[in-house]
Amino acid sequence: MTETPMQPDYSRQIALREVGTEGQARLARSRVLVVGAGGLGSPVLQYLAGAGVGELGVVDHDRLDASNLHRQPMYGRADVGRPKAELAREAIARLNPAVRVLAHAARFDAGNARALVGAHDLVVDCSDNFRTKFLVNDAAVLERRPAVFASVYQYEGQIQTYAPDEGHACLRCLWPTATVDGLVGNCAEAGVLGPVPGALGAMQAIIALECLLGIGTGLRGELLLFDFATFEVSRLRAPRCGECRAPGCVRVVDPGSAACADADLEVEIASLEDAPAQGWEVLDIRGADEFAARPSSATHVPMAELLAGGRSLRVDRRYLLVCASGQRSLAAARQLRSAGYAVYSLSGGLARLSGSR
Ligand SMILES: [Zn+2]
Numbered sequence: 121m122t123e124t125p126m127q128p129d130y131s132r133q134i135a136l137r138e139v140g141t142e143g144q145a146r147l148a149r150s151r152v153l154v155v156g157a158g159g160l161g162s163p164v165l166q167y168l169a170g171a172g173v174g175e176l177g178v179v180d181h182d183r184l185d186a187s188n189l190h191r192q193p194m195y196g197r198a199d200v201g202r203p204k205a206e207l208a209r210e211a212i213a214r215l216n217p218a219v220r221v222l223a224h225a226a227r228f229d230a231g232n233a234r235a236l237v238g239a240h241d242l243v244v245d246c247s248d249n250f251r252t253k254f255l256v257n258d259a260a261v262l263e264r265r266p267a268v269f270a271s272v273y274q275y276e277g278q279i280q281t282y283a284p285d286e287g288h289a290c291l292r293c294l295w296p297t298a299t300v301d302g303l304v305g306n307c308a309e310a311g312v313l314g315p316v317p318g319a320l321g322a323m324q325a326i327i328a329l330e331c332l333l334g335i336g337t338g339l340r341g342e343l344l345l346f347d348f349a350t351f352e353v354s355r356l357r358a359p360r361c362g363e364c365r366a367p368g369c370v371r372v373v374d375p376g377s378a379a380c381a382d383a384d385l386e387v388e389i390a391s392l393e394d395a396p397a398q399g400w401e402v403l404d405i406r407g408a409d410e411f412a413a414r415p416s417s418a419t420h421v422p423m424a425e426l427l428a429g430g431r432s433l434r435v436d437r438r439y440l441l442v443c444a445s446g447q448r449s450l451a452a453a454r455q456l457r458s459a460g461y462a463v464y465s466l467s468g469g470l471a472r473l474s475g476s477r
Contacts (some may be wrong), residue, residue: 130172138335139335146333147171147172147173147329148218150173150175150242151176151242152177152241153242154178154246155179155180157207158182159314159317160317160320162192162208163317163325164328165194170215173219173329175222177221177236177240178209178224179224179227179232180204180205181226183203184202191312191314191315194207195207204225205225208223224236228256233255233375237259237260242332244268244328245257245270251450254292255375257372258375260284261282261366262374264284267281268327269281270320270323276316276349278346279320280358281331281339287341290360290366293358294343294361341358343355343357385465386450387440387467388468392442393417401419403419403440403441405449406420406423406442406443426452435461440464441463443470445469446467449465452465
């Protein structure tokens with residue numbers, strides 16, 4: 121018996137009056153960029169691939185860690201240690217080989233943000249940090265592309281969109297000062313129930329498909345907040361701020377300019393043990409529980425204590441801060457740097473160093 125390659129069958133969505141064969145053809149012509157192939161990105165990629173979106177760009181610099189699987193069921197145990205962008209491409213090919221996948225096993229950064237966003241019709245932000253979200257926002261505003269944002273914290277999630285030329289607020293209208301990572305924990309630090317990002321990601325996929333098809337009313341500049349502990353849903357008006365003229369929002373920083381890069385704050389080193397020999401004084405700023413569970417060779421100074429001045433720093437020393445994922449250390453380094461100290465952050469944190477992500 122010879123196997124014929126199975127053609128994708130979209131009959132169940134073509135049956136929707138608002139989709140039809142014309143809508144299906146529209147999806148096949150669409151290109152969507154997904155930034156982050158983790159807890160939010162997995163369902164987004166799976167549903168968009170299943171729906172027959174013609175081209176999917178995937179950006180993720182991480183490798184799969186065993187601790188990711190509970191919220192990223194697109195992957196399997198055998199995939200641990202491999203780059204997620206590559207794994208996502210394979211998963212999409214299994215689901216729907218008709219979809220072209222451009223996998224970028226790289227960080228979404230100031231150097232590639234505008235080019236990547238501009239090469240797609242829509243961008244879905246599935247990142248887990250403010251810095252990337254604002255970079256996605258700024259590139260979407262400058263390239264005039266719709267963007268769908270979501271974020272998750274423990275049992276809570278929120279979702280919002282940006283649409284060019286519609287009087288929409290951009291991310292910076294809503295969160296003019298919330299640009300500092302590390303103050304709110306990410307999944308590694310705060311913990312999360314797996315299906316919470318799954319639910320938010322599925323909603324991002326619905327919004328993306330409706331936007332591509334031109335159906336539904338969208339979020340119309342509103343912010344949706346979900347509490348999965350109480351199942352309360354709030355809908356907040358998200359007004360454009362007075363100064364914002366998105367797509368000419370005055371707050372938006374050109375991602376190509378150096379102004380929004382933290383490049384000078386972050387460093388990469390091969391091993392923590394070698395750092396002192398290279399002139400670093402290494403401070404591990406994780407919480408006491410984290411440090412006890414997985415000690416490092418660095419001096420332990422909890423972040424709160426460090427920022428409160430509990431350990432006095434010297435202006436003639438060069439400090440390297442480390443935490444679990446590099447977000448708290450970046451926030452702390454930024455703050456201490458503005459106070460005049462030569463403080464740097466270990467990019468990617470201890471997770472990157474051990475190669476376990
Ligand atoms: Zn704005």
